[in-house]
Amino acid sequence: MWLSSRARAAAWLLISMFIMEVQGSYIKYNTTGGIVDGKLNVHLVPHTHDDVGWLKTVDQYYVGSNFSIQGACVRNILDSVVVALLKDPSRKFVYAEQAFFQRWWVEQCVEVQEVVKQLVDSGQLEFINGGWCMHDEAATHYIDMIDQTTLGHRMIKKQFNKTPRIGWQIDPFGHSGVQGYLLGAEGCYRGSLVDFTPYPRVEHIFAGAFPGHYGPPNGFYFDVSGSDSPVQDDTLLYDYNVNGRVNDFIDAAMAQANVTQTNHIMWTMGDDFQYQYAESWFREMDKLINYVNKFIFPLLVIHRWPPDFSQQQAAQPS
Numbered sequence: 001m002w003l004s005s006r007a008r009a010a011a012w013l014l015i016s017m018f019i020m021e022v023q024g025s026y027i028k029y030n031t032t033g034g035i036v037d038g039k040l041n042v043h044l045v046p047h048t049h050d051d052v053g054w055l056k057t058v059d060q061y062y063v064g065s066n067f068s069i070q071g072a073c074v075r076n077i078l079d080s081v082v083v084a085l086l087k088d089p090s091r092k093f094v095y096a097e098q099a100f101f102q103r104w105w106v107e108q109c110v111e112v113q114e115v116v117k118q119l120v121d122s123g124q125l126e127f128i129n130g131g132w133c134m135h136d137e138a139a140t141h142y143i144d145m146i147d148q149t150t151l152g153h154r155m156i157k158k159q160f161n162k163t164p165r166i167g168w169q170i171d172p173f174g175h176s177g178v179q180g181y182l183l184g185a186e187g188c189y190r191g192s193l194v195d196f197t198p199y200p201r202v203e204h205i206f207a208g209a210f211p212g213h214y215g216p217p218n219g220f221y222f223d224v225s226g227s228d229s230p231v232q233d234d235t236l237l238y239d240y241n242v243n244g245r246v247n248d249f250i251d252a253a254m255a256q257a258n259v260t261q262t263n264h265i266m267w268t269m270g271d272d273f274q275y276q277y278a279e280s281w282f283r284e285m286d287k288l289i290n291y292v293n294k295f296i297f298p299l300l301v302i303h304r305w306p307p308d309f310s311q312q313q314a315a316q317p318s
């Protein structure tokens with residue numbers, strides 16, 4: 001009897017393990033979507049906004065000290081993003097502030113620098129704005145705007161032979177005409193200005209006003225410190241929620257589409273000092289792209305760059 005019970009328990013354990021292995025096994029997510037005309041195209045833009053000195057000093061933000069003031073460490077962000085990008089060539093990321101990137105770059109060994117060069121060449125990592133910082137537009141003299149932007153661009157040119165294609169002024173608390181001129185000036189960016197504040201329309205510059213902050217829609221904040229629900233797609237575990245999360249996605253996308261004149265909307269997937277554990281963001285975006293594209297054909301999710309986004313916007317009346 002004892003043997004029989006034990007045998008039954010062992011058999012059940014074996015079956016359970018088999019089921020778990022099947023249900024909880026590796027899932028290859030399809031993240032290779034592209035723009036589809038006639039559908040609502042949702043462009044996910046993974047980014048981090050790293051103030052070059054705010055609640056902490058630039059040094060404290062870089063090394064991650066004084067966590068009691070703000071849990072921010074830019075060194076962790078850049079380390080983490082590189083690892084996450086290497087996991088999947090369809091993953092992409094934009095980075096702006098050269099004050100941090102250059103500090104990190106000189107600390108890397110030749111092998112890591114080579115890997116990062118490849119990520120930049122392939123377009124997985126792209127520098128946007130590319131200035132030393134994302135300057136304020138109200139109190140800053142235009143000479144200083146030009147100088148600090150030139151400094152960052154020169155370094156990017158020297159190290160990667162690239163020139164940033166896109167402006168990215170997402171947190172200046174209002175825009176100036178000078179900034180508009182600089183963004184539109186020949187030899188500067190050919191791209192777009194992106195911000196959550198309204199901007200006077202200037203020729204050749206795409207101006208967008210986000211419904212809220214420069215973060216994702218409510219419920220899609222996937223930082224390691226965040227509390228929004230991850231996409232739970234293991235049917236053996238409690239809180240399986242793929243259908244619910246896909247529906248949440250549709251609701252958020254439709255809400256934004258209803259205040260957008262074109263069929264291209266952008267989700268800024270990041271916020272202040274995000275991606276210190278980049279995988280937490282990328283993993284959830286991979287799942288969303290996979291499941292939304294798989295189940296909801298009126299919608300499409302894409303990992304795309306702002307340049308693609310602005311080109312689509314520019315091609316349509318707004």
Ligand SMILES: [Zn+2]
Pocket residue numbers: 049051171
């Ligand atoms: Zn800021």
